[in-house]
Amino acid sequence: MTDKQAQFAGTQEVREAHRFDEKRLANWMETNVEGYEGPLTVEQFKGGQSNPTYKLLTPKKNYVLRRKPPGKLLKSAHAVDREYKVITALHAQGFPVARTYGLCTDEEVIGTWFYIMDCVDGRIFWDTTFPEIDKEERGAYFDAMNATIAKLHSFDPDAICLGDFGKKEDYLARQIGRWSRQYKDDAEAGRFEEMDKLCEWLPANIPDEGPARVVHGDYRCDNMIFHPTEPRVIAVLDWELSTLGDPLADFTYHLMMYRMPPTETAGLVGRDLSELGLPTEQEYVEAYMKRTGIETLPNVDFYMAYNMFRLAAIVHGIRGRYLRGTASNKHAAAMAERVQPLASLAWEQAKKAGATD
Structure with a gap:
């Protein structure tokens, strides 16, 4: 088991700060969840930096509950209602997500909004190198992602009832503005020089965008469940940051694994990809281009700077909550210390795209 798996995989007793009236939840499920039969036992997943996530065990089947955290929340964050909407729509299209059962916006039930979905059994890999998998099979897992x-x-958002899931224009400008404001507004989490420079450089260098698509916003190997024995994704998790926007921004966020050092989210910088049985960045890009029918993937360095800035802003928010x-x-606590390294990485990518100190 890798260090990250030991830290984040599996469940534990519900943390004191995230406890709620389990009897009230059971009563709500009896009325709103098709096929529910108690008694109910509640455990908390170790992972889930933003929205507390729980495993709900019953004699016949298990469920997952995602909720807004208690306490003071930043505006527009922890949008479990949006998660519920996009998962429900994508499940109807046969996309690998869990089946949803209900959304509750009545804070009297457990204290915050929540939704319930299937508990999908499979494997989550917390290390981008897939060390648990034989070298000869790792390429197939990358291909599945x-x-x-x-x-x-x-997917055309209009064709799958998600045409109103977000604005279709100026995605990058809006995202940069959102994360810049969130970073600047959270004074308790502190200010960082590279973040301040990125807040100025990024909006002045935005490239043209293509047609809007559904974007996940946090697509990486530990946010998906793989089949128990096959190199196949059976459920993509954690849709809190999903919206409509530039698919290249979404794909290059995923592609950051090739630009991150091993100390940051198990990145691949400096790793011998051939020895690991993994595709190169260019091979991975070409596979995506072939599948989506695009001929070029321009402005990669800008996209990398944007995505690293965005990730640093997200971690900055975790620092504030901590x-x-x-x-x-x-x-x-450990996540809170990652803001500075991520901001430095983001600024290095910006300099590759033309930024100057």
Whole structure:
């Protein structure tokens, strides 16, 4: 078991700060969840930095509950209602997501909004190198990730009842503005020089965007469940950041694994990809291009700078929640120290795209 699997995989007793009235939840499920039969036992998943996530065990089947965290929340964050909407729509299209059962916006039930979905049994890999898999098979797992995100970006939002899931224009400008504001507004989490420079450089260098598609927003190997024995994605998780937008921004976020050092989210910089049995960045890009029918993938360095900035802003938010005592993951303290390294990586990518100190 890798260090990250030991830290984040599996469940534990519900943390004190995230407990709720389980009897009230059971009563709500009896009325709103098709086929529910108690008694109910509640455990908390170790992972889930933003929205606390719980495993709901019953004699006949298990469910997963995702909720907004308790306490002071940043505006527009923790949108479990949006997660519920996109998962429900994509499941209807045969895309690999869990079946949903219900959304509750009545805070009297457990204290915050939540939704319930199937508990999908399979494997989650927390290390991008897939060390648990034989070298000869790892390429197939990478190909499965590639095929799944390409399928997501193939959907016309209007055709799958998600045409109103977000604005279709100026995705990058809106995202940069959103994360810049969130970074600047969270004064308790502190300010960082590279983040301040990126807040100025990024909006002045935005490239043209293609047609809007559903974007996941946090697509990486540990946000998907693989089949128990096959190199096949059976459920993509954690849709909190999903919206309509530039699919290349979404794909290059996933592609960051090739630009990150092993110390950051198990990145691949400096790793011998051939020895690991993994495709190169160019091979991975070409597979995505072939599947989506695009001829070029321009402005990769800009997209990398944007995505690393965005990731640093997300971690900055975790830092703020940690300092306020509302972070949902007990490893948030370590996450809080990642803002500076991520900001530095983002600025290095910006300099590759033409930024100057």
